[in-house]
Each structure stands twice: as C-alpha cells, then as structure tokens.
Amino acid sequence: MPFNTVMEFTFIEFDDRWARSGTVQYKALDNAMLKVVAEDNIGNKSTYTFKLKEGSVVLVSYSVNLVYIPAKCIIREKGDTTKCFEQQ
Numbered sequence: 602m603p604f605n606t607v608m609e610f611t612f613i614e615f616d617d618r619w620a621r622s623g624t625v626q627y628k629a630l631d632n633a634m635l636k637v638v639a640e641d642n643i644g645n646k647s648t649y650t651f652k653l654k655e656g657s658v659v660l661v662s663y664s665v666n667l668v669y670i671p672a673k674c675i676i677r678e679k680g681d682t683t684k685c686f687e688q689q
Contacts, residue, residue: 604673609666611646612638614683619659629657637668638681648683650676 618633635651651672653659660669 603671606649606651606668606670606673608637608639608649608668608670610637610668611640611666612681612683613661613668614638625660625662627659627661629653629655629659631655633657635659635670636683637670638683645679646681648676648678648681649674650678 614636615627616634618629618631619627619635620630621627632655633653635653637649637651638646639649640646651670652675653670653672657671659671662668
C-alpha cells in the first residue's frame with residue numbers, strides 16, 4: 602500500500618537528483634533524497650529525511666508552506682540537520 606506525506610515546512614533541501622517542472626512540481630531523476638525541516642507550535646525544529654524512487658513527484662506550495670511527498674520518512678532528527686550541497 603502506497604504511503605503519502607503532507608506536511609507544513611520551514612525549509613526543504615533537495616539533493617542534485619531532482620528536476621523542477623513549473624512552480625510547484627519536482628520530479629526525481631534517479632533514486633533521490635529530500636530533507637524537510639518543520640517546526641512544532643513552540644518553535645522546536647525537526648528534520649525529516651525521505652528517499653524516493655526515480656519518477657516520484659513532490660509537490661510544493663510555497664504560498665502556504667505545504668509539501669506533498671509520496672513516501673514515508675526514513676529518518677527523523679531533532680533540529681535542522683540540512684547542509685548546503687557542495688558543488689563538485
């Protein structure tokens with residue numbers, strides 16, 4: 602049974618295996634990783650890591666800070682654990 606996640610975010614970090622299509626759609630070009638930072642009601646941040654298969658589509662609404670991810674998170678960490686991806 603497929604699993605879908607919809608969550609409010611403060612920051613999203615896509616790795617280099619994504620292509621943006623239009624203003625809200627991102628498509629995985631290969632097996633891809635995605636990190637989403639979210640805050641609880643008192644400002645504590647958590648980072649959720651997702652692994653998606655090639656062809657998966659993630660939808661992002663920047664106007665309301667919602668993201669739709671066709672997967673379940675594989676890792677949840679306290680705080681903001683995102684990093685800037687280094688150019689090779």
